[in-house]
Amino acid sequence: MSERLVVIGGDATGMSAASQARRLRKPGELEIVVFERGHFTSYSACGIPYWVGGEVEERDDLIARTPEEHRARDIDLRLRTEVLEIDIDGRRVRSRDLESGVETWTGYDKLVFATGATPIRPPLPGIDAQGVHGVQTLDDGQALIDTLESIEGRRAVVVGAGYIGVEMAEALIHRGYQVTMVNRSAEPMSTLDPDMGALVRKAMEGMDIQVVSNAEVTGIRADEAGRARAVTTSDAEYEADVVVLGIGVRPNIDLARAAGLPLGPNEGILTDLSMRVRGHENIWAGGDCVEVLDLVSGSLRHIPLGTHANKHGQIIGSGIGGDYATFPGVVGTAISKVCDLEVARTGLREQDARTAGLQYVTVIIESTSRSGYFPGTALMTVKMLAERRTGRLLGVQIVGREGAAKRIDIAAVALTTRLTVEQMTALDLGYAPPFSPVWDPILVAARKAVTAVRRNP
């Protein structure tokens, strides 16, 4: 007897879950219906800044699998169809075809929430002016590109200085804009400690990006035609021909909340380790709409990243298909680039460690990406946090050039396996002059951290 799986959301988590379920269950065993309110499926939202910046030429390059490809694998994909309501007891969802306006109820045996996240759009005066853009979906990216191609001015203001903000700053520089980044915090990249964020700021200033810190945006000034002309803060006004919002996202949980699903401290859906919604045998959730366990601090977090979303989809699809897989949690790894600057972090910042009740030592070292004598070697600053007494690694942040970003993976695996900094000093890491000094920067930091742990008994 055939069951029906309904998936809400057709990007990374939703389509990975659908595809993996299809791999394990034939169409005669499992019918799969996916509702997606946008025009696209399975695209790389993380790639949007590079498409806007012109490094990626075509929008379709960002699409990993087209609707037609999914349909060819017996996935009933309904684009431009929004789910409006979920009837948990009746095991059915109400959806609306956004073109025709027709509403339909669809029954399900199994349900997947993959509703993603929405860019935060503060209710400021002028926020809806023409030329003010978020960049979460392909549709958003296309709208921004349309604006960039139609305006004459070359002044761009990016509001927010997180990953999206700095990546959009790079994109706009590539397009020849004069970029101002307006940021509420003391330093950009608040996923880093401020001392490391300061290195990012200095590097960005060196790229002629104007970085405005400690600035609360109070509104967008528009001209008579309704077009954005400036971003205003309590202290100043920054002229703008285009404004990009990179303030962050929040989980899309209106449907889940209305259906009474459990939500966590960060307003994401709560799941068990197999990505099943807590308390619901036949409902799964994953990706940007859920909370994940931070393995280092033991707390729940909302981390909207494609890498987790894809893993969640795989795990959900496996579970639905009758296989077994779990998502143990994250350590908080994230990497980014701004022109040739590479920024990486994993684990806890100082404030995260304090919040978690952990006492810690910190060290900062400067080293190089290659042997010091090797041409092209670049400076790299590594900050490391270790727990007081036990010496357990708690976090690493790296700001540098070539070779800085992916070096964080060493720390990510060490955090996952709960290594101490002393254990890390013995790691057998790859060494050759074009790729690393004989003591890898991570090892240099670990050695210094060992000393710091001993000095704080």
Add this chain to the structure above:
Amino acid sequence: MSERLVVIGGDATGMSAASQARRLRKPGELEIVVFERGHFTSYSACGIPYWVGGEVEERDDLIARTPEEHRARDIDLRLRTEVLEIDIDGRRVRSRDLESGVETWTGYDKLVFATGATPIRPPLPGIDAQGVHGVQTLDDGQALIDTLESIEGRRAVVVGAGYIGVEMAEALIHRGYQVTMVNRSAEPMSTLDPDMGALVRKAMEGMDIQVVSNAEVTGIRADEAGRARAVTTSDAEYEADVVVLGIGVRPNIDLARAAGLPLGPNEGILTDLSMRVRGHENIWAGGDCVEVLDLVSGSLRHIPLGTHANKHGQIIGSGIGGDYATFPGVVGTAISKVCDLEVARTGLREQDARTAGLQYVTVIIESTSRSGYFPGTALMTVKMLAERRTGRLLGVQIVGREGAAKRIDIAAVALTTRLTVEQMTALDLGYAPPFSPVWDPILVAARKAVTAVRRNP
């Protein structure tokens, strides 16, 4: 009362040990004497191919710390002084000043063996002809450069296709030579499985390096002036204006053997985990002259690499200075490059796993260094070995371009912490389109390995 430390060998292990001991013990507490038979100390032997190739301009760039710098820190460094004999019972060493010929006995309280390794130089006809060069020491490198600058021909033959061999092939290409690599094995890089070595061979052939496999060198043909003119094998003759030997090295253990120190199955000195020579309270050994524990197979190996040598020196110096540190062992990580080809390995090859009595599955995947749509993305082939039933990671080999080499570190930490391939699929690795596909190639391989383990119960 002051003690005397005598160190035999002034490169990575010896000088690291001396420096670390000096950090912990003042000159009034510990006198430190280092004997070094060459002209240089603390240099990067690993950098020699890049100096020969012209990427590193000056020989002195490879010297991390000069004799004068060491002496300024109260280390009594005796260059061009060879230790000839060790009197273990009398706690003294006999040395000869290679300039004056004067021999001296020097007493010690503590002794460090850091005698390194010597390139293998098979006793073939013509092996001592002019223009035949090994590349182990700075003196060797200078001799090779002198030859390259004095000869007119542009044909180079490299004998051996290990790390030194392939790096020297690159160096000679940079210098404009036509390079032939003659190799005893079926494929170059016998530290890889042959299927991965084949990828290296194809890439090298694409760089117009002639790779001759399954070829046993029978001699060097010299002209009447005693200058090398060709390398001969049982089947053929390869004309050469210069010949570089990259056949490998063996531990320098003549002194240790004569003194009755314990040697292992690979003819290296045997130590305990604190790098103390087994059975000798006051003698330490480290670097290219010792054997190390392979944490994956549980067996002893001889792995002459600067990264281990430096760690050994630190640990020895700490122990001598009264601190505590150990070297738990290696997992066999090594990386290398030939022009833009990057080659990496860690853990066990198939033959190593068989020798260790392990049953295993293997998978090979092809992925990319960046998101597939990102400009500059490059193909990367990853081979992974996992233990049958337990799924424990046993080894990884990577052949690719940009981003291939240091990705091996993920596997190196996973091997150290004995992760299963299933555990690896959940690793929170850095992801951003310029640096990785959303599923890192290591994760793609791990996922495929999980399936392979299940299929071989």
